[in-house]
Amino acid sequence: MTQTETVCLRPASTQDVADIVMDAAAAGQTLAVTGNGTRSGFGNPVKADRTLALGGLDQIAFYDPEDLVIRTGVGLTLDELEHMLAAKGQYLPFEPPRYTGLYGTDAQRSTVGGAVATALSGPRRILSGAVRDFVLGVEGVNGQGDVFKAGGRTMKNVTGYDLSKLVTGACGTLAVLTSVTLKVLPAPRAELTLVLPARTLEDDRALFEKIRALPLGVGGLARRVGADGRCEVIIRVEGTAPGVAGNHQVLEALLPTPPRVLEQEESQALWREIRELSCLTPKADELVWRVNLPATAMPAFVDEARRAGCINRFFVDWAGGVVFSTMRGVQPEVDVLRYRKMAEKIGARSMILRAPDAIRSQFGAFPPVAAGVAALEQRTRTAFDPAGIFNPGRMTVQA
Amino acid sequence: MQMPEPSQAIMNQREALAVALRQIVGQEWVISDEAERRPYQCDGITAYMAMPLLVVLPGSAAEVQQILRFCHERGVKVVPRGSGTSLSGGALPLEDGILLVTSRLCNVLEVDAPNRVARVQPGVPNIKISEAVQHLGLCYMPDPSSQLISTIGGNVAENAGGVHCLKYGVTANHILGLEAVLMTGEIIRLGGAYLGAAEGEMDLMGVLTGSEGLLAMVTEIAVRLEPVPEVARVISMSFPSVEEACACVGAIVGAGIIPAGLEFMDRKVLDAVSVLIRETFDSNTAALLLCELDGTAVEVDALVDVVSDVARNQGAIETKVSTTEEERQRIWSSRKLAFSAIGKLCPDYYCTDGTIPRNKLPEVLNKMADMSVKYGLDYANCFHAGDGNLHPIIMYDAAKPGDLEKAEAFGADVLIACVDAGGVLSGEHGVGVEKRDLMTHQFTDIDLNQQQMVKCAFDPAELLNPGKVFPTACRCAEFGRMHVRNGAIRFPDIPRF
Numbered sequence: 001m002t003q004t005e006t007v008c009l010r011p012a013s014t015q016d017v018a019d020i021v022m023d024a025a026a027a028g029q030t031l032a033v034t035g036n037g038t039r040s041g042f043g044n045p046v047k048a049d050r051t052l053a054l055g056g057l058d059q060i061a062f063y064d065p066e067d068l069v070i071r072t073g074v075g076l077t078l079d080e081l082e083h084m085l086a087a088k089g090q091y092l093p094f095e096p097p098r099y100t101g102l103y104g105t106d107a108q109r110s111t112v113g114g115a116v117a118t119a120l121s122g123p124r125r126i127l128s129g130a131v132r133d134f135v136l137g138v139e140g141v142n143g144q145g146d147v148f149k150a151g152g153r154t155m156k157n158v159t160g161y162d163l164s165k166l167v168t169g170a171c172g173t174l175a176v177l178t179s180v181t182l183k184v185l186p187a188p189r190a191e192l193t194l195v196l197p198a199r200t201l202e203d204d205r206a207l208f209e210k211i212r213a214l215p216l217g218v219g220g221l222a223r224r225v226g227a228d229g230r231c232e233v234i235i236r237v238e239g240t241a242p243g244v245a246g247n248h249q250v251l252e253a254l255l256p257t258p259p260r261v262l263e264q265e266e267s268q269a270l271w272r273e274i275r276e277l278s279c280l281t282p283k284a285d286e287l288v289w290r291v292n293l294p295a296t297a298m299p300a301f302v303d304e305a306r307r308a309g310c311i312n313r314f315f316v317d318w319a320g321g322v323v324f325s326t327m328r329g330v331q332p333e334v335d336v337l338r339y340r341k342m343a344e345k346i347g348a349r350s351m352i353l354r355a356p357d358a359i360r361s362q363f364g365a366f367p368p369v370a371a372g373v374a375a376l377e378q379r380t381r382t383a384f385d386p387a388g389i390f391n392p393g394r395m396t397v398q399a
Numbered sequence: 400m401q402m403p404e405p406s407q408a409i410m411n412q413r414e415a416l417a418v419a420l421r422q423i424v425g426q427e428w429v430i431s432d433e434a435e436r437r438p439y440q441c442d443g444i445t446a447y448m449a450m451p452l453l454v455v456l457p458g459s460a461a462e463v464q465q466i467l468r469f470c471h472e473r474g475v476k477v478v479p480r481g482s483g484t485s486l487s488g489g490a491l492p493l494e495d496g497i498l499l500v501t502s503r504l505c506n507v508l509e510v511d512a513p514n515r516v517a518r519v520q521p522g523v524p525n526i527k528i529s530e531a532v533q534h535l536g537l538c539y540m541p542d543p544s545s546q547l548i549s550t551i552g553g554n555v556a557e558n559a560g561g562v563h564c565l566k567y568g569v570t571a572n573h574i575l576g577l578e579a580v581l582m583t584g585e586i587i588r589l590g591g592a593y594l595g596a597a598e599g600e601m602d603l604m605g606v607l608t609g610s611e612g613l614l615a616m617v618t619e620i621a622v623r624l625e626p627v628p629e630v631a632r633v634i635s636m637s638f639p640s641v642e643e644a645c646a647c648v649g650a651i652v653g654a655g656i657i658p659a660g661l662e663f664m665d666r667k668v669l670d671a672v673s674v675l676i677r678e679t680f681d682s683n684t685a686a687l688l689l690c691e692l693d694g695t696a697v698e699v700d701a702l703v704d705v706v707s708d709v710a711r712n713q714g715a716i717e718t719k720v721s722t723t724e725e726e727r728q729r730i731w732s733s734r735k736l737a738f739s740a741i742g743k744l745c746p747d748y749y750c751t752d753g754t755i756p757r758n759k760l761p762e763v764l765n766k767m768a769d770m771s772v773k774y775g776l777d778y779a780n781c782f783h784a785g786d787g788n789l790h791p792i793i794m795y796d797a798a799k800p801g802d803l804e805k806a807e808a809f810g811a812d813v814l815i816a817c818v819d820a821g822g823v824l825s826g827e828h829g830v831g832v833e834k835r836d837l838m839t840h841q842f843t844d845i846d847l848n849q850q851q852m853v854k855c856a857f858d859p860a861e862l863l864n865p866g867k868v869f870p871t872a873c874r875c876a877e878f879g880r881m882h883v884r885n886g887a888i889r890f891p892d893i894p895r896f
Binding site: 068069089133147155159170239241292293367372373383 | 511512513514515535536537557558560564565568569571572581585586587588589591592593594595596597598599600601602603605606608609610614625626627628629649652653655656657694695696697698700701702754755756757758783785786787788821822823824825826827828829830834838841842843845846847848849850852853854855856857868
């Protein structure tokens with residue numbers, strides 16, 4: 001990143017942002033749009049004339065717990081937000097990961113704007129949905145310096161195009177978001193995690209499938225290398241205390257071996273580790289990948305990629321629907337393409353979560369899309385940011 | 400309702416266009432005869448009618464592609480239509496445009512139970528998906544009340560909701576992948592047939608969902624399947640006042656409970672349905688709440704106790720809890736029959752779907768009472784209380800001169816009150832033509848312009864479903880060349896439809 005050498009602008013209001021963008025547009029300057037910069041390593045590296053850091057936009061416009069809604073400036077940290085929600089017994093169901101362990105940045109400074117811009121969802125995605133499913137509305141500034149709003153604050157809203165979804169996950173390439181309105185939910189009263197020894201990948205995937213076929217509200221199904229070096233399967237149940245106890249019994253009857261049971265804080269701590277990919281412990285020169293795929297294709301995919309040397313360490317989340325892995329940094333130019341090809345062959349989506357700037361610039365961190373879709377994405381970017389001043393290259397590879 | 404001026408030149412080519420389109424879809428799948436086109440003149444809003452130029456029923460995505468490419472070349476407008484149940488005029492035909500109907504694209508293509516996804520064509524009725532996976536213990540969650548008839552393609556176009564979306568979300572939350580054809584005939588595929596298939600992709604799928612047929616023609620949908628909840632129980636709670644019923648809605652959610660459904664019916668609705676279900680309601684009841692709780696038996700029993708306590712604390716006169724599936728169905732029948740029951744009280748009724756923050760319910764409901772006096776029209780209330788999605792039922796008589804206009808004005812006043820209370824014009828029916836001219840009340844010119852720029856990225860020729868959603872045309876060509884500072888209208892000279 002070249003951000004340290006560039007001028008960093010720190011707006012304190014939406015109007016400041018609009019002024020900065022208008023000035024930049026008039027001067028033909030590009031802007032690297034960021035919150036507190038804890039996830040700058042996510043996506044492709046950006047080269048821009050100036051940095052626009054939105055961490056100062058951290059005011060809460062309102063929080064209405066009875067209506068399950070909060071509107072806040074994008075600079076509010078996720079820690080602060082989650083703390084405030086927890087005080088009212090509520091939470092962000094999409095369980096946003098920080099991934100700051102991958103980038104060597106400060107987890108406490110990760111912002112809600114970053115969560116929306118990157119659209120990264122945690123382990124509970126299989127039950128509760130993704131970031132996009134909880135963004136009710138946004139306010140932002142387009143590439144011409146116009147302040148616009150989209151969506152609203154109600155649970156249901158089909159008035160006009162859903163631009164809130166469009167900007168979620170666009171990594172700040174469409175507009176500079178200034179505030180977001182999120183749907184929140186009551187946090188489950190009780191939670192419990194079952195841990196048991198892993199078997200083959202296919203055995204464990206089949207177990208996940210069996211569990212997910214039952215309406216038990218299981219909000220976490222992962223498989224990882226445990227602290228003792230052995231592989232383990234991890235199952236999270238949430239709900240009311242009697243509901244969790246009942247589901248615990250049903251699950252135990254399905255399991256091949258009696259599980260270890262973790263309750264409340266212990267369970268929460270374990271899922272924080274899983275959310276943050278802690279068990280991958282990537283070495284400094286290793287690449288980190290995320291591959292989304294049909295769960296049924298996961299065992300064969302992992303086996304093949306390991307044999308080919310494209311996966312070093314790995315773990316599986318989302319009931320087998322996502323594989324996080326490390327790749328040795330010995331010959332990344334060759335391995336990146338091989339691994340991508342393997343993923344493409346089965347319709348999987350491969351994303352580089354961490355790699356040296358040169359690798360991400362050359363190959364692109366995001367999964368490649370078909371030419372027609374790429375062209376439509378580009379036209380959509382132009383519809384928001386005609387001169388292409390926001391985060392140039394963040395999501396696309398420059399030819 | 401003002402629509403874009405039809406092109407006489409295009410209308411004069413009707414026969415020639417029919418010949419060319421028949422070469423694509425086959426002789427019988429282009430409806431040209433006037434009597435046969437007549438049933439397609441309107442959708443769920445019968446007050447708005449127009450005779451479509453031609454009705455075309457493609458049998459495959461490839462045919463859709465050829466039709467759109469052909470229409471694009473000839474500058475012919477296209478209006479997509481599923482079963483025509485739209486309550487906002489989204490499928491209202493254009494006299495100089497073809498109606499592209501998905502009735503023949505009606506197959507469930509694949510059920511992938513292990514990955515919990517089904518691939519379906521747009522013309523499949525919503526209910527057919529759940530029926531196709533019932534034997535696996537799975538279902539497709541979103542259940543708009545039109546689900547027996549309305550198609551999944553229409554559900555995607557309108558981002559349909561339903562009784563259970565408070566807990567389970569709306570259509571957009573259950574779509575994993577889309578195949579769609581742009582107006583140019585280009586086929587695009589977004590996401591895919593598994594959870595997470597759209598990760599790392601710009602969320603074009605998100606903006607296509609709910610775009611009311613203005614951006615692309617959807618030809619295939621991958622939907623998420625869920626296990627059918629083990630048990631569902633419903634609690635019926637009667638209250639002596641509307642205010643207490645509204646307060647109870649907030650108190651249930653405040654107690655940390657997200658019911659599967661939470662419905663409100665006022666006294667007028669109860670009186671109307673009591674005739675049909677042969678049941679009487681306590682004379683002190685001013686409003687009734689139906690609260691459905693689902694999950695495992697143990698979980699549901701625990702929640703039933705909490706909700707019953709909350710209701711008593713909020714002043715409920717009586718609470719009834721279903722103990723069998725039959726009882727549950729019987730309690731729900733009052734809600735399900737509500738609209739037809741009102742239909743028996745008056746020759747016509749008009750219902751909108753403005754949505755407000757829950758705590759504004761009493762305020763907006765009181766305003767409605769004043770409006771009823773102002774317009775001299777009776778009304779009743781039956782709505783999705785859990786998500787603040789109002790459904791005022793305004794009663795009128797179309798045979799009485801001026802009554803329809805009064806009903807429309809009453810409806811518009813309610814929608815404006817919703818926006819003023821921090822809500823939105825439409826929670827689930829869409830904008831269509833019905834609320835098109837009210838969009839400027841909810842959005843600034845800049846907001847609307849930003850949305851219309853997205854239209855330009857998908858369909859710069861503005862041939863797909865024009866005249867819907869936005870009160871003005873887009874003028875895609877001008878974008879980026881003109882710039883008026885904040886606050887000023889960007890294109891003050893654009894004529895309104």
